[in-house]
Amino acid sequence: xxxxxxxxxxxxxxxxxxxxxxxxxxxxxxxxxxxxxxxxxxxxxxxxxxxxxxxxxxxxxxxxxxxxxxxxxxxxxxxxxxxxxxxxxxxxxxxxxxxxxxxxxxxxxxxxxxxxxxxxxxxxxxxxxxxxxxxxxxxxxxxxxxxxxxxxxxxxxxxxxxxxxxxxxxxxxxxxxxxxxxxxxxxxxxxxxxxxxxxxxxxxxxxxxxxxxxxxxx
Numbered sequence: 400x401x402x403x404x405x406x407x408x409x410x411x412x413x414x415x416x417x418x419x420x421x422x423x424x425x426x427x428x429x430x431x432x433x434x435x436x437x438x439x440x441x442x443x444x445x446x447x448x449x450x451x452x453x454x455x456x457x458x459x460x461x462x463x464x465x466x467x468x469x470x471x472x473x474x475x476x477x478x479x480x481x482x483x484x485x486x487x488x489x490x491x492x493x494x495x496x497x498x499x500x501x502x503x504x505x506x507x508x509x510x511x512x513x514x515x516x517x518x519x520x521x522x523x524x525x526x527x528x529x530x531x532x533x534x535x536x537x538x539x540x541x542x543x544x545x546x547x548x549x550x551x552x553x554x555x556x557x558x559x560x561x562x563x564x565x566x567x568x569x570x571x572x573x574x575x576x577x578x579x580x581x582x583x584x585x586x587x588x589x590x591x592x593x594x595x596x597x598x599x600x601x602x603x604x605x606x607x608x609x610x611x612x613x614x615x616x617x
Contacts, residue, residue: 401493401611402437403429408499408510410444417596418545421582422498424600425543428607429496439492443509448485449478451515485516490523494539494611495574497565501546501583506561514568523572533573539611540569541578543603547586551579580606 413423458475499506550559569577582599585592
């Protein structure tokens with residue numbers, strides 16, 4: 400049995416969002432194909448994700464200097480503890496499905512907050528004499544991204560930074576089994592928006608059947 404984290408970053412659900420519609424199709428097909436697996440939905444817009452702020456830096460600094468956790472202020476304790484929960488939850492997962500729209504050539508800012516929470520030295524990567532090494536080599540991830548224009552290929556490709564950054568982060572943490580699934584061009588070709596969505600949904604259903612198979616279920 401594998402544990403899959405279904406990580407969504409959109410304030411709307413699948414009835415209003417292209418990315419969420421494709422993501423829902425993916426996860427429904429995944430459930431049918433892998434009924435034994437555990438699936439947990441992380442709705443980033445409805446989760447407490449502390450930003451790395453003065454309290455967090457202060458709390459981390461005190462802990463590094465040898466202070467007990469109980470010596471931290473109430474704000475420091477709450478934020479540091481929550482960040483620990485988030486990264487431990489991510490490490491415990493075997494497969495990750497990220498679902499997000501493209502906003503201004505990247506993902507919503509809540510995704511960056513989540514990435515900041517899970518990129519933790521000693522848990523998802525480590526420093527060595529040869530440089531940083533990812534600690535999650537046996538995981539698999541897919542990023543489902545929707546955009547009004549076309550950015551996975553062609554002249555707009557160089558402007559896309561959300562999927563490319565997420566790919567870099569996954570590689571940094573050792574997750575090299577990383578794929579992208581794009582639903583794009585709905586604004587540029589508004590008359591074909593529903594066709595584009597339907598095609599992406601079918602691609603998602605097919606991708607779900609074998610997602611992470613070589614890494615986790617071999």
